[in-house]
Amino acid sequence: MNFIIDPISFIANWLMNLLLSLGLSPIVSNVIVKFIGAFLLGTFGFSLVIFTIWLERKLYARIQDRFGPNRVGPWGIFQTFPDMIKIFTKEYITPVGADKIVYNLAPIFSVSAVLLTWAVIPFAPTIVGTDLNVGVLYLMAVGSIGALGIILAGWSSNNKYSLLGAFRSVAQVVSYEVPMILALLIPVLLGQSMGVNSLVYAQDVWFIFLSPIAALIFFLSCLAETGRAPFDLLEAESELVAGYQTEYSGLKFGMFYVGEFLHAFTISALMATLFLGGWRGPWAEQVPILGVAWFFIKAFLVYFFVVLIRISMPRLRIDQMLNFNWKFLTPLALVLLIITAIVEKSFMVIAPSLNLMETAIPWVRAGLHLSVNLIIILITVQILKTHRVKEVQIVGKPRLVAVAPEPPASVIS
Amino acid sequence: MTVEQIIFLFVAAVTLIAGISVVTSRNLIHSALWLILTLSGIAVFYVLLNAGFFAVIQVVIYIGAIAILFIFAAMLTRRVMQDTGPQSNSNWWLGAVVALLFFAGITLILINWQGFATQAPMLTNTSGQLSQLGLALVSPDKYVLPFELASVLLVAGMIGAIFVAGDKKQ
Numbered sequence: 109m110n111f112i113i114d115p116i117s118f119i120a121n122w123l124m125n126l127l128l129s130l131g132l133s134p135i136v137s138n139v140i141v142k143f144i145g146a147f148l149l150g151t152f153g154f155s156l157v158i159f160t161i162w163l164e165r166k167l168y169a170r171i172q173d174r175f176g177p178n179r180v181g182p183w184g185i186f187q188t189f190p191d192m193i194k195i196f197t198k199e200y201i202t203p204v205g206a207d208k209i210v211y212n213l214a215p216i217f218s219v220s221a222v223l224l225t226w227a228v229i230p231f232a233p234t235i236v237g238t239d240l241n242v243g244v245l246y247l248m249a250v251g252s253i254g255a256l257g258i259i260l261a262g263w264s265s266n267n268k269y270s271l272l273g274a275f276r277s278v279a280q281v282v283s284y285e286v287p288m289i290l291a292l293l294i295p296v297l298l299g300q301s302m303g304v305n306s307l308v309y310a311q312d313v314w315f316i317f318l319s320p321i322a323a324l325i326f327f328l329s330c331l332a333e334t335g336r337a338p339f340d341l342l343e344a345e346s347e348l349v350a351g352y353q354t355e356y357s358g359l360k361f362g363m364f365y366v367g368e369f370l371h372a373f374t375i376s377a378l379m380a381t382l383f384l385g386g387w388r389g390p391w392a393e394q395v396p397i398l399g400v401a402w403f404f405i406k407a408f409l410v411y412f413f414v415v416l417i418r419i420s421m422p423r424l425r426i427d428q429m430l431n432f433n434w435k436f437l438t439p440l441a442l443v444l445l446i447i448t449a450i451v452e453k454s455f456m457v458i459a460p461s462l463n464l465m466e467t468a469i470p471w472v473r474a475g476l477h478l479s480v481n482l483i484i485i486l487i488t489v490q491i492l493k494t495h496r497v498k499e500v501q502i503v504g505k506p507r508l509v510a511v512a513p514e515p516p517a518s519v520i521s
Numbered sequence: 522m523t524v525e526q527i528i529f530l531f532v533a534a535v536t537l538i539a540g541i542s543v544v545t546s547r548n549l550i551h552s553a554l555w556l557i558l559t560l561s562g563i564a565v566f567y568v569l570l571n572a573g574f575f576a577v578i579q580v581v582i583y584i585g586a587i588a589i590l591f592i593f594a595a596m597l598t599r600r601v602m603q604d605t606g607p608q609s610n611s612n613w614w615l616g617a618v619v620a621l622l623f624f625a626g627i628t629l630i631l632i633n634w635q636g637f638a639t640q641a642p643m644l645t646n647t648s649g650q651l652s653q654l655g656l657a658l659v660s661p662d663k664y665v666l667p668f669e670l671a672s673v674l675l676v677a678g679m680i681g682a683i684f685v686a687g688d689k690k691q
């Protein structure tokens with residue numbers, strides 16, 4: 109019975125007891141079990157990517173009124189496997205003058221940064237890699253390693269386009285970390301913990317209802333961190349060939365590709381965990397395996413929006429992207445953080461004197477935070493309206509690049 | 522030797538080698554990469570001391586922000602791919618004197634320190650450490666003055682950077 113309710117903890121316990129009965133010390137057997145768990149989680153992440161690549165191509169095709177992959181397997185679901193085999197057999201080309209060690213290290217950095225995130229995401233009340241008590245900070249720390257991978261890839265390739273992509277990546281990824289951290293502080297503030305699993309336990313009412321602005325800021329800055337459309341300036345194909353990954357071929361390119369798709373799903377999982385209640389749902393606490401189902405339903409719902417935004421938005425210009433970050437998202441996040449802190453503290457002071465029912469307290473709190481958020485949205489929209497562009501501004505005179513020569517007089521007459 | 526000691530010695534060796542390589546490697550970007558290895562070694566020390574919070578902060582601030590800024594600055598200011606200039610300028614002996622004095626001072630302090638023989642006290646209440654730290658930083662009889670001074674210094678630095686970088690329209 110226990111196996112059906114909670115298979116992963118059951119197997120882990122069984123393995124632990126097996127190792128202990130073999131005469132290993134508890135520390136060593138714990139390390140072995142954690143190693144196996146990490147290996148399985150990594151493999152699971154990569155297998156998930158095989159599915160999400162197919163899903164994204166299919167959605168992409170449907171929105172562009174095409175069929176998408178439909179030859180290998182039912183609905184083309186196995187299309188990724190031939191693609192994988194093809195990319196395995198491609199030749200590795202290392203450009204002349206590339207910094208060999210760094211060049212080979214960069215793809216590993218960028219994949220491992222994404223995969224490391226999964227260590228703290230709770231799939232169910234009992235299925236967590238490690239429940240770090242500073243889990244939210246760990247997410248940020250790991251995210252910054254991904255930026256490092258992109259910079260190193262761009263620099264070590266000995267290619268001007270790659271280097272330009274790396275420069276852009278610093279401007280984008282590092283600056284969007286600022287509103288992302290500020291927005292992440294709001295769940296920490298509301299849940300009064302930095303552990304990811306205890307944040308899920310704290311969501312009696314989903315945090316997206318308590319603070320929709322924080323959810324929006326987090327979602328947007330996460331999208332920018334993944335470097336996909338509309339924020340795909342790192343690899344803008346019309347300007348930079350393929351940006352930082354121009355010189356990569358074969359499986360090394362495949363690592364970047366897998367890293368990007370895995371990152372897109374990871375941010376959906378993070379959104380689901382931090383703002384949509386993670387594994388919480390009916391009967392999730394009694395039957396942990398149901399929690400996994402709730403978690404993945406929510407994560408795939410967010411993932412659908414991520415793909416939808418990628419497909420339907422044009423690319424931003426780099427100055428627009430930076431203005432959006434520094435002049436809109438960051439100030440909004442700062443204001444929201446201060447106001448949320450004040451509201452939360454004053455509610456905690458006032459709440460005991462209101463004689464509320466025990467079950468009603470989370471809902472009253474949610475209503476208070478939601479109304480404050482709505483007021484902030486209204487004020488923000490009013491402020492934005494005063495800066496509306498009323499007419500087309502002409503920055504400079506149009507400069508003719510190619511002018512047709514005057515036809516000779518004989519042609520005109 | 523316990524497992525913890527073996528890990529400590531290994532990480533210490535890696536950190537020291539990486540630290541020496543920061544100074545000796547000829548390429549600036551390689552120096553920055555060795556610096557990242559050094560800083561992550563220090564993060565591992567924090568983990569060994571049961572200070573997970575500091576380990577994560579070390580990675581966020583030093584690797585995620587400062588090392589990336591170093592790399593970025595080096596990429597912007599030098600011809601990065603063929604950078605093999607001289608490694609020292611005429612003031613190298615000043616640096617050597619300062620380093621020697623610093624080393625001698627630390628050695629002197631450590632010789633007179635009694636802490637090597639004593640056993641470290643067991644940590645209690647590992648989950649409450651973070652909130653204790655937060656309270657200590659803002660309570661008037663503990664560290665509020667250094668904390669506020671540090672933040673004033675940082676604000677001054679930020680304003681200075683913005684002033685230097687901004688447009689000067691006069």
